[in-house]
Amino acid sequence: SQQGEEDPQALSIQEGENATMNCSYKTSINNLQWYRQNSGRGLVxxxxxxxxxxxxxxxxxxxxxxxxxxxxxxxITASRAADTASYFCALGGGGGSNYKLTFGKGTLLTVNP
Amino acid sequence: NAGVTQTPKFRVLKTGQSMTLLCAQDMNHEYMYWYRQDPGMGLRLIHYSVGEGTTAKGEVPDGYNVSRLKKQNFLLGLESAAPSQTSVYFCASIGPAYTGELFFGEGSRLTVL
Structure with a gap:
């Protein structure tokens, strides 16, 4: 099954700046979701x-x-140090996979104070 | 509400040993999932369940078995652990309206020596 590909793999910015990350995929989808994961925690x-x-x-x-x-x-506009985390895109549905959500490898965002 | 709870949070096994990870959710969700997360690999779906008494294979099901005897619980079993199964395991659930969000547990870190 397909998964999204996030770009860039890592991004480092200063507090107050905007952060942009991208996700590309190959087949049809019903929805696309974004999740955040703080180090050592579950996805939100x-x-x-x-x-x-x-x-x-x-x-x-x-x-x-x-x-x-x-x-x-x-x-993410006006980033804060607390935004430091990994961000994942997840593809929902499409291709008969109505019950499965597949995740990309993520973008690691570091926001420096 | 506790949401999604995983036990144990940490476990060290020797090659060949067996163990079971328990996932419990108190949100009356229909769908439940087990993912594994490895460095540089993102999250990969192991098995999932669309309701009590049902299970289905995900992307990487080999070496794992699952059971969903009660709606609120989803068990992931390793019959004969291998070092390649060293990973962080995440359980997630979603409600009847599938196009909603996944709720994740905090993860179970498993090391196989």
Whole structure:
């Protein structure tokens, strides 16, 4: 089954800057989700965007989805040190896999104070 | 509510030993999943269940067995542990509306010597 590929693998920025990470995939999906994982912890859901949506916002998070390019981006504005974590995109549904969510390898974001 | 609880959190096994990881959720969720997370590999789906009494194979099911005798519990078993099964294991669950978010446990770190 397919998985998303996050880019870049690692990103280091200063507090207050914006952070953008991308996810590309190859086959059809029903939805795409972004999760955050702090070191040594479980994953926490951030935002879900459906295949018929193009953009969603949640607080300082902005997610876009371009199904023609099979790509999504996650923008974190005005980053904080507490945003330091790994971020994963997860592909939902599509290709008959209605019950399975597949994850990419993640982007490690470091926000320096 | 506790959400998703995994036990044990840490375990060291010798090659060939067996063990069971327990996942319990108190959200009355239908779907439950076991993932493993290895450095540089992201999360890979081992097995999943779409309801009490059902199980299905994920991406990397070999060497593992699962059972879902009660809706709230999803057990992951290793019959004969191998060093390649050293990993962090995450359980997750989702409610009836599949297009929602996954709720993750905090992980179980397993080392096989």
């Amino acid at each position: 859901h951030l935002i879900l965007i459906r295949s018929n949506e193009r953009e969603k916002h949640s607080g300082r998070l902005r997610v876009t989805l371009d199904t023609s390019k099979k790509s999504s981006s996650l923008l």
